[in-house]
Amino acid sequence: MLPDRHSRSMLPIPDRPAPGLTTYDAKDPDTHYPPIEPLRPPDGAPNVLIVLIDDAGFGSSSAFGGPCQTPNAERLAANGLSFNRFHTTALCAPTRQALLTGRNHHSVGMGSITETATSAPGNSSLRPNTKAPLAMTLKLNGYSTAQFGKCHEVPVWQSSPMGPFDAWPSGGGGFETFYGFIGGENNQWDPALYDGTTPVEPPATPEEGYHLTEDLADHACTWIRTQKALMPDKPFFVYFAPGATHAPHHVPPEWADKYAGAFADGWDVQRERTFAKQKELGIIPADAELTPRHAEIPAWDDMPAALKPVLEREMEVYAGFLEHTDHHVGRVIDTITDLGILDNTIIYYIVGDNGASAEGTVNGAFNEMANFNGMAALETPEFMAAKKAELGSPSSYNHYAVGWAWAMDTPFQWTKQVASHWGGTRNGTIVHWPNGITERGGLRSQFTHCIDIAPTILEAAGLPEPTMVNGVQQTPMEGTSMLYTFADATAPERHDLQYFEMFGNRGLYYKGWSAVTKHRTPWVMLGGTLPAFDDDVWELYDGRIDYSQAHDLAADDPDMLATLQRLWLIEATKYNVLPIDDRGVERATPEIAGRPTLIQGTxxxxxxxxxxxxxxxxxxxxxxxxxxxxxxxxxxxxxxxxxxxxxxxxxxxxxxxxxxxxxxxxxxxxxxxxxxxxxxxxxxxxxxxxxxxxxxxxxxxxxxxxxxxxxxxxxxxxxxxxxxxxxxxxxxxxxxxxxxxxxxxxxxxxxxxxxxxxxxxxxxxxxxxxxxxxxxxxxxxxxxxxxx
Missing domain, CATH: 2.60.120.200 (Jelly Rolls)
Structure with missing residues (x-):
């Protein structure tokens, strides 16, 4: 293998013409110039596919013991590695920006979501140009890059068709191709789509069989085939991030009907079943314990009898939605297989950008918009029963109940938005790369985080972190490469310190221990008084012997708790988490929050x-x-x-x-x-x-x-x-x-x-x-x- 002659720490790579004889006449026998060589990464650099599912908890996918059948995730896990201690930020946009940059979400301005941005650096929704995204680094090193699906990282005042497009995937995000949508969610039957920065309409109607996930997979498969047909020696980076399984839960009825009757026993029983399956698969430790249901989450037995058939159907639809999504992910993987490039393609299959979503109210919703407009009373049990058959269809805009979200986060406490507990931040993740992973069906339990993916891919490709991108000096990535785990299940973990924070819910992981405090409940948006931060009650868990955070040791070891609390404050200061911001009224009002608005006046x-x-x-x-x-x-x-x-x-x-x-x-x-x-x-x-x-x-x-x-x-x-x-x-x-x-x-x-x-x-x-x-x-x- 020839040594890499490029100086890749400065991007774009500076042109360095070779010195030598310049002749007067091109016909002179001494005239010689080396042939033009297109830029490529180092020899052997793998293709990369990152699949990021939306709003799917640790206990949802069958690959991690859940009730939703995901045979393609299982196929990858059987021939790759499953990570059972991989973490996200508890919310979608922060996880995505962290994953794409290799930095903590507050470091890249995404302390929460774009719609609640403030003028504080950690919450501005503006990625500093000192933290270039992975796609940009790979593109400037000779990769082909493409994103298909959801982008929720564009500041709201920059999300119109006039941009500016610095934060858009194909504007400043480093992706040469983008086909998908800008925002947190989309109608799966009638989406608002962009091709690059140009609005486009779906190619078909729901009546003609259109569904967004299938459309995204179509585009991804076509792009991969085209890229390999025209540039077979050039590796690709594909980021496949469908809006599924975020609400609205839209799926053809035959996928939901597969699960008819499967959830008749309710969410309490479902957690027990999933927990047993997780132990059977060995995906969680044999001594792990199932955490109890908190009082804020209603028991299945306490739900109105008239509503239970609707609640069952909500979960059937969600399960069908996740299986349908996995099916289309499988089409993308099959395309890579058919092209004969699977062995040298790193595939990350991340089942959820946070825990399962508890944003559907305790009863679920037929049309989210009713609740959003203060008209949730219209969705009575009688109304929901009348609409049961329409759940998942183009006439619905549905979401499941809080109890199902909790069940999908088995065996952990809490759900999406709760950054303190693993129910909000621990997501099952699979890595498949035959050329780089010899073990088949292995389990990895080192602590890992979404900021670890970017440095992993750079190390696998033999690329350095750039010190300069587009003339701007870069700060180091904050993640730790996971490559060391690929060959050694017993390797000591290298990412042993990590803070978490979302809307005041916060925690810290350090060498197996975790100190956490839940500040607010996701589905309680109105009423009540939030405690002062200093009055929040902290819990302490020893993850070396307590995988699921089932035993609070705060009273038993106050010195360790104090140590971790102090570490949290240090990390929060380091990464722009401070000031902690749990404001509601102020963050919802642009003028007070300090973010611009596009439209002003009357x-x-x-x-x-x-x-x-x-x-x-x-x-x-x-x-x-x-x-x-x-x-x-x-x-x-x-x-x-x-x-x-x-x-x-x-x-x-x-x-x-x-x-x-x-x-x-x-x-x-x-x-x-x-x-x-x-x-x-x-x-x-x-x-x-x-x-x-x-x-x-x-x-x-x-x-x-x-x-x-x-x-x-x-x-x-x-x-x-x-x-x-x-x-x-x-x-x-x-x-x-x-x-x-x-x-x-x-x-x-x-x-x-x-x-x-x-x-x-x-x-x-x-x-x-x-x-x-x-x-x-x-x-x-x-x-x-x-x-x-």
Missing amino acids: RQLLFPGMGRLSENSVVSIKNKSFSVTAEIVVRETGAQGVIIAQGGRFGGWSLYAKNGRAKFVYNVLGIQEFAVEADRSIPAGLSQVRMEFAYDGGGLGKGGEVTIYYGGVAAGSGRVGATQAMIFSADETTDVGYESGTAVTPDYTPAGSRFTGRINWVQIDLGDDDHDHLIDPEERLRIIMARQ
Whole structure:
């Protein structure tokens, strides 16, 4: 093997022309230049595939003893290594940014999620340019790079189609190709997609069999085949991060039906079954203990009998969703196998970016938006029973109950968001690399963390950490390469100190011991008083003999507890965790939190063709009077189609033309529809159509009077009985001249929604009766947190 002649510590690698004779005439026999050699990493550098499942706990996948069948994860585990002490940050965006950079999440500004960013360095959602992502390092060393799926690392004020794109995967993230979505969650049947930084529509409809996970796998497989067909000597780095299994839990019914009756005994019994299976598989120590259920989590036996069939179906749908996801991950692995490159491909299969999600309320939800808008009372047991058959379908936006999340985190305490306990941070992880791992089906129990992946891949590829990237001096990675564990199950662990923190829930791991304190409960977003940080009760666990954190030793060994508490403070200071921030109202309000907002003022002018604008990109018309004015040119044959629409099937509004007449529809949660139609057609030629909404006031989500005008002359009026106070959708958008995603009204389909005339401009004006201040800021926080 030839020595690597490149100086790879400075990226991009500086061009260094070789000195030598320069002739006058190219025909001179002494004329000689070496052939141009495309940049490649060192010989033998492996391909890399990182698979990151969303919101799946340690006890969910069958590869780690769970009830959700994941045969492709099992296949990799049987021929690779399973890590049973691999850790995340307890939340999605922080885990992803930490994984992609090899640094702790506060070090890269992602102390929580982008929607709760503050101006503090550890919580700004801004990755410092001194901490280049792994994909950038690999690309500048000659790798092909691609990401497929979820990106929740873009600051909210940079998430519009105009960027800036520094934090986008294919902008400054180092990925040459990106196909997926920006944000915390997406409709699996009708997603808002980007190809690079360009909004695109799904290639098919749900009725035609479309599902996002399958689409992502299609793109990943095609990209891998193309890359190997055109650059067979160049390794790739593929990051496959589907939105599954984050809510909404969307899956074709046949996948959910496989599990009919499997969960009839409830979550308490399911934990016992999973625990027994984990011991049978040897995935947890034989002396591990099953931690008890906390009082905040209801017992299955205490749930209403009328609701239990719905609760069962919630879990059946989730289990089908995870198995469906594993199936499509398997398609990507099969593509690599078929190309004959599996042996030299490192595959990380990480089952969850945090613990299972307890953000679905104690009863679960048919439509998350109802709860987000303070209308959860609509989802009575009777309503849920009536909607049971629709769970997982395109007409639902569903999530399972807290009890199921707890069961999916067996054998640990707590769930996603709880960074103090392993239920929030310990995720089953599989590593497969035949050329680098000789043992098949091995178990590794060294402490590892998501920040360890980047240095592992660099070491495996024979690449140094860069000291300079794009002219900026880099700080060292904070993770520890896991490569030392691949050949030796008994090797002493090298990552023996790690802090954890999320919304005040915090902990510290040190040489087998862990000191932890839970500060807040994930599903309790409103009411109650949080204790002062100094009043939080700390627990102490000896992980050398207590794998699941079942025995609190705080009273038995106060000196060790004090030592770890002091270490936590030192690590928190080192990595920008301080100040600890458990604020709700303040973090939900951009002006107080100190993060920018994209839209300001009471007027917004929009133009035709603008689309896929998130709610952060459009002035809010909620809980106030407003008007929408459009200057349009109508053909002699009359007007048809959308002028402007916001939201979709699960809530929103649309101003459009139907059979020549202007019409306004307000859709409340997909449950109620209020329509106002003009009494005559829009005149041909240049026209100005205006819709005015006079809000009733007196609180949130009230109704109001609607008047439609043509050229300043009233052309129709009517009433909207209620509105949505907080949010229309987690993923639907605003479009001018058409509607993407799902349709606000069945009067048209997205495919047939384009306006038939010409739109010159559309303007939204807010009234002076601003009731927005009446929204409880804690409600804002609850919505933000539930969407991550």
